[in-house]
Amino acid sequence: MATASKSSKRRLEIVENNENSAEVDDIIEAQVSDNADDSTDEESSEYSGLEDDEEDDSDDEEDNSDWEEGSDEDEEEGDEVHNMSTNEDSEDDTADDKVVPTAVPITQDGPSTSTAQLPAPPVEDEYAYDSSDEEDLRNTVGNIPMNWYDDYPHIGYDLEGKAILKPKRGDEIDNFLRKMENPESWRTVYDPQTGQDVILSNEDVDLIKNVMGSRIPDGSYNPYEPWVDWFTNEVMETPVTGRPEHKRSFIPSRVEAIKVGRMVHAIKMGWIKPRVAKDTSVERHKYYLLWNADDKSEDVRRIENPIPAPKPRLPGHAESYNPPPEYTFSEREINQWNRLAETPYQRKFPFIPKRFSSLRAVPAYDRFARERFVRCLDLYLCPRAKKMRLTIQPEDLVPQLPKPRDLQPFPTVCSMIFKGHKGLVRTISHDPSGQFFISGSDDQTLKVWEIATGRCFKTFEVKGTVRCVSWCPNASIALVAAAVDNNVYLINPGVGDRLVQAKTDEILKEMPAQTDYLIPQRVRAVLTWNEPDKAQWDSGFRVTLTHFKAVKHVAWHSKGDYFSSVMPEGDNRSVLIHQLSRRRSQLPFSKSKGLVQCTLFHPLRPYLFVATQRHVRVYNLLKQELTKKLMTGAKWISSIAVHPGGDNILVGTHDRRLCWFDLDLSTKPYQALRHHGQGIRAVAYHKRYPLFASGSDDCSAIVSHGMVYNDLLKNPTIVPLKKLRGHAKFDDFGVFDVLFHPTQPWLFTSGADATIRLYT
């Protein structure tokens, strides 16, 4: 019985499917192939119903297929009939047929035809009505706007592909007349699918009324039926039945086990293929977030640190449809706008503001799509993450220098002013003990000063401008060398140790005998050693060296026996080295090296530093060769100073630069300081303290800390400390010479304003 009913049911389904689609075979096949995995109750019941072998199944299928083929043909015929009838219906029964729902052709005619053909009528009750929502599609064009067929005589195609011709509608007058005449016109609706008028039944009208009134569409449904509580939700003290559960409710079903075993076997044998589970993890299109941060997930970032989207520029007056005249383009602006066609981003506006009489006159905006695109680009390319930018200030890159406060002592205030000269004070030099210093001035005098009180002790009159004075660094000789025009005077200053003064006089009284020595011709042409006359001797002059050109610089060797004099115009004879004890001189260079500015002796080793206009040459006096040539990079060197250790030299230049050379490092400046506003006139090192100073034409002297370490790996520390002002400008000259006290951290500066200042 069960089998019979099932098969009939299946047939029925097939019939219905037949009606719906032409590809019946495919469906059947699909159903058959679905049999294996389709765990619908039909099949389980089928299995449970008959416990037979597999052949049964295969028979069944064969049966089905056979039967289906036959029914296929039947259906086609039926369909034709059915179509015909509907056509007739629509044409004829529009007026009189009262109960004509929209689905009339299917609900009434379709099943009736199929049932008529079906051999088993008992199932009619079960399927008396079609509960499916599917519409009977007579027209196969699908869900398209039907006005596409306005211009055609047909309205679509039926299931067989034949054109459905439009029924005759008549003109508006006909319609109107028909409407007037027909009392059912209020319930006549036009079916665009078929192009026919359909008269709604009373049920339909009620239905529509209910739907429109937001009521339950089915009028017969009573929403207020009394509630029958079949199964109480209350848990009762005692169950209705106290029967223990049956054994089979907890023993695994043997039948099912057999069934499962059979299916497993079938899978093993490859008869049925288990459906491959859809791999949901692999999406067909894999998208990933382009700007995802590595450290933090994007979701968290969006919450914690949201970055607002870039704001589009708001329209201004120029965007107005009626912009003020100042925003509209003048002739010149239009020209400019046109000129920037190549580089549109340079234009003032991306459009030309135009005036319109009213908003209605505004045409479509031709840049709309472009601007939207640009806006999308803006959003698309806007930063998604805040980039942590390293804020490196320029100051951070400067090495940490100690504070000047920690580098005391150094001179800071002007403590004393030595007044007395009447002209520029070009040069100063201190005595070895630090009690006195001597100054040379343009007023043709040399003055010896007591440092502690500021007293001018002695004044030496000379005939000419004093270019350079240098106190002999050897404490056992009281001598000052002064370069005055063409002469270098050796003067006994008459201060300090009386015994030393007397000894110096004694040494210089007698010219040593030059018996076995013949003065070379070259030297003789340049220089003569002259004895002073009595008056000169009494006033302190001991020896005069007369050169053939103006002497600009004299410098003592630290031992006090040798000294050098420089005549910048002397060409290849510009540098002379004199030996005091033997009264001999020599010209160390045979070739001109340029304008020699000054020479200095190395404090410890037999080296001579010769500063020409651009370079400083270091000569080894023993080997008589050039050891080094220091490149200052300057146009004009004005002065040099040698560190008491001898490995560092300072070079001051007229082009405002102060270069520190470390002779161990390179021939390029270790550091160049540009703190002066004008050319540097003089530089000096302190003998004991790590200080150096430079004096400049800008009337200031700068004291700097310059620590030289014994450790060869440690470079000197250079810290500018203090700018000392005070000198007045005179004839564009400021400070001429700077000099450190030999023992105290005090600085002397001599200036063009005829004063010497002491800073402590």
Added chain:
Amino acid sequence: MAALKRTLLNDEGQIQVRFVTKQEKYALPEAPFSIPSGIKADSLSVLVNNLLRETHESGWDEVDFDFLVCGEFVRLPLIEHLKLKDINTEVTVEVEYLERFPAPEPEDSLNHDDWVSASHCFKDWILTGCYDNTLHIWKTDGTHKSTIPGHCGPIKGVRWIEVTGSTATFASVSHDQTVMLWKMNLETYAIECVHIGRGHERSIECVDVDKNSSFLATGGWDNMLKIWSATSDSNSTNEIDDGEKEKGCSIGSGKSLRRTPLMTLPGHKEAISSVVWTENNEIFSSSWDHTIKLWDAELGGLKSEIVGNKSFFCISRSPLNQTLITASADRHIRLYDARSQEGSIVKATFTSHVGWVSTVCWSTTHERLFVSGGHDNILKLWDSRSPKAPLYDMTGHEGKILCADWSNPSIIISGATDNTLKIFKSEV
């Protein structure tokens, strides 16, 4: 009085003070007063005078008072002073008052031919040294008694050694590297060079004499401290035919008495700027090498050392409180206690000068008073309890002050580069 004596009146602007004094004659009843907190020293003085007038029935002469709170003079409004000293203003503050030291009055200006670089006063005799190589003897009344040529370099230090009966001896040191011992007849002003001490290799900066007037200590630019005999008798002199006599240095007769140092104390690395001989036969010497050394004069050894951070130009030691004040190459005067074992701790710094301080000198009678002169042309009178401001500024000099002396308690003298020696009368 009643108005002032509003005790327990805790207005905001009021401070309770109790006036105390160590001077009997100015004693006040011991009762706290409530006074405005912003009061200054001169108002306080008027207040105390008023109080004293009420206690003394028989008239009262106005007296200027100075006020000490926490050992320091009140120079600011009282409340600021208390704040500075971090004193609680809620409790009664003890204010000590004392008669203000009277202002020194300029008395005389003694003109010289050159800078006055050294001066010393003994009773009413003033000895000055000048940069024109001469010594001058003056009376305190301003009469010039004698001009003594003899040195052939600027005088850097002078010192009376002793004045007995009609003769006086004094010493002078000079740039010419000699220390000279002179004898003067106080009646005839006949002056005789007794000895010439040679031994220093460079200029001598300073001289001092011991308490028995038998030794001299000198220091100079040769970094040596030398001790000489100061006796004028010829026993200890070695008569030498002076072959080294130099021109311009002719002293009376052709022969001179040369003396050599008894002791030479090396140790300083730079010039000795000042020496002080204490009553305990010790010598303090200050130097440009930033140290003050204490020497034992008998044994000739170094006893202790104070290291500063500036070179010292002058020191002075008070015989009353045994402390040292120093003048350095900056504008500060520093007070050291040489007896302390803690090392070189500056007890107080007195700052008011605007230039180098070249000279300092303690009072011989007041425990806390000293004078200082500097390159800013001002002579200042200080009380050691008032480090921020001096008691008095004594102006008048038009050049750098090079020397100052207060050996005679009644006069302060100072010599400067304006070629004058100024005498200020200080009431005692």
